[in-house]
Amino acid sequence: MKRIFFSTLSLILLLGIPTVLGVLVGISTLPLRETEVVKIINIPPGTCLNKLSSLLCSEGIIRSKHIFSLLVRLKKADIKIKAGEYQFSNRMFPAEILSKLIRGEQVKYTVIIPEGLSITQIANLYEKVGLANKDKFIRLANDPQFIASLGMEGNTLEGYLFPDTYRFTRYIGEKNIIRCMVQRFKKVYGEEFKKREQELNLSQKEVIIIASLIEKETSCPQERPIISAVFHNRLRLNMPLQCDPTVIFGLNNFNGNLTKEDLKTPTPYNTYLISGLPPTPIANPGLASIKAALYPADVDYLYFVSKNDGTHYFSSTLKEHNQAVYTYQKKWDLGKDKLNNGEK
Known part of the structure; x- marks a missing residue:
């Protein structure tokens, strides 16, 4: 190997860099293998050129780490190479590999964020999928200083991490993931929505809180504007929202079974005990629920109860609601406070 290096060095001195570079480029266009093998190569941040060349060689992507290193140096590209995960083939030419490293053409992972997840669930x-540290993600999403740097207000980004399909590279980092999700929210929540919130005399935060309640109450598209109307009607009449998902959000270590005692447990999110909206969104709503919060149906409903088929029965009076509870929830304990007090 030393002979190859010194021979190459002598060649550079004899013929000059441009000529030798041409020779190397010519060599780099020679095919490597008859049988193609494709590999994902991880290049961590801070990887030096020698380690990079050795890695590519040991993985069978290049034949000579010395020739590749020399090619990188001659093109003054060592500081231009970007860390990350790359897909390489053993039939790629060294010049192609280098070009890909310089462009940062990394493998991207598709991540689908469903509507209605909390910050913790998103983290x-x-x-x-290996793109973030959960604890760091949660910490940043609740860091007022970082939130302010994104042009947002408050102590949490709950409600503003817009659910969508994202494509991220391995080392994008928690800050950039959050920044991208908030930017997507801002793009979706455009001038039309801002104008509409003013017409309703609501703040953006209040709209997103209502949207998060709608998101957690139903997955039925046709019901969203109707459930929105129930919340708007109750707020207008200063009635407690009595929204089960808010109670669940405020509980520590919820076990999946909402009890009568849970409904009596004081938390800032227990809308059976507090008036008005909870202090923050309880989930990250999608576009449909945001639209529903801004454009509630023109109905006078104040109550709804699950029909146990993914939909709800809506009522305008307590009497009708109680009958609906008996009809659709008769297997439940009818002595619960939810029935006696006219709760949903």
């Missing part, structure tokens, strides 16, 4: 999802 878990990103950690599961």
Whole structure:
């Protein structure tokens, strides 16, 4: 190997850099293998050129780490190479490999964020696919200083991490993931929505809180504007919202079974005990629920009860609601406070 290096160095001194570079480029256009093998190569941040060349060689992507290193140096590209995960083939030419590294043409991972997830659930999802540290993600999403740097207000980004399909590279980092999701929210929540919130005499925060309640109450598209109307009507009449998902959000270690005691547990999110909206959104709503919050149906409903088929029965009076509870929830304990007090 030393002979190859010194021979190459002598060649450079004898023929000059441009000529030798031409020779190397010519060599780099020679095919490597008859049988193609495709590999994902991870190049961590801070990887030096020698380690990079050795890695590519050991993975069978290049034949000579010395020739590749020399090619990089001659093109003064060592500081231009970007860390990340790359897909390479052993039939790629060294010049192609270098070009890909310089462009930062990394493998991108598709992540689908469903509507209605909380910050914690989103953080878990990103950690599961290896794109973020869950604890760091949660910490940043609740850091007032970082939130302010995004042009947002408040102590949490709950409600503003817009659910969508995203494509991220391995080392994008938690800050950039959050920044991208907030930017997507801002793009969706445009001038039309801002104008509409003023017509309703609501702030953006209040709209997103209502949207998050709608998101957690139903997955039925036709019901969203109707459930929105129930919340708007109750707010107008200063009635407690009595929204189960808000109670669940405020509980620590919820086990999946909402009890009568849970409904009596004081938290800032228990809308059976507090008036008006909870202090923050309880989830990150999608576009349909945001639209529903801004454009409620023109109905006078004040109550709804699950029909146990993914839809709800809506009522305008307590008497009708109680009958609906008996009809659709007769297997439940009818002595619950939810029935006696006219709760949903």
